Amino acid sequence: MLKKIVASALLVCGVSAVAELKVTTTIYPLYSIVKEIGGKKVELNNLIPFGVEAHGFDPTPNDMVKLSKSDIFIVSSDAMEPWKDKIIHSLKIEDKVFDMSKYVKLREAEEEETHGHEHSKGDHKGENIDPHYWVSLNNYIIMTNTISKLIIEKDPQNKEYYEKNRENFLEKVNSLKLKYDISMQTCANKKILVNHDAFGYFADDYSVKQYSISGMTPESKPSAKQIAELIKIAKKEGINTVFFEEFASPKVAQTIAQEAHVKIDSLRPAENISAQENEQGIGYLHIMEENLNKLKFAMGCK
């Protein structure tokens, strides 16, 4: 009874105890920002489950149900989510879609000349774009401002709440960016060997040369010849760490590290986190700070 009275009192006042704005995101980096800005005022759902490798995702019928109830569907790019157009079309939710790749600074995908399979440029939609733009803190700041603007547009009543969240979050992002900016001026060997080409935006920001084991997606397997080539590169370029990533196999990285007599460590593209990390409040900033420490060691920065 009491519950009923409270509920109707809230209704009379025009205040709802339940979040009114329903947002669905595709990948974790987008989710991380909506979570910070939207807080308790937004009901948030991420399509790609925690703990899985984000490139190989296929939506389920249950995802379609969640999506049909959302007010906004934030996607990251055609290159990262080639499956999305079909869903958007079948649910007729074109007017709810917000494509973040239209707002950030994009770079082209690296030429994958060591990976045999050749495409002529522009074969497929979005193919030439490097989809990992959130790995640049500059882009992450743009994403934060863009998402905050979008949420305020859809729910202007809570403008102040969202703006305060944005300011608090941006303060943390900017302070991490400052750490990157300072450290990256002090490196002895600005070269990294990573599992897949997820760090191109970071590499561009700080004039770092990125070598990768498997190209633009984590699961494509290099040939024996390509592995031999990477071992040669590791030795020639003075690489001291071969980086693997947590949601893909470390096998090839282990082989290269063994043959080149260097250490192996994980570097996270922040494409996803585990469910446990999400519960513990470990997210994008934590990952990027950990990455910074590992990158500093790998490139001999102070």
Ligand SMILES: [Zn+2]
């Ligand atoms: Zn990736």
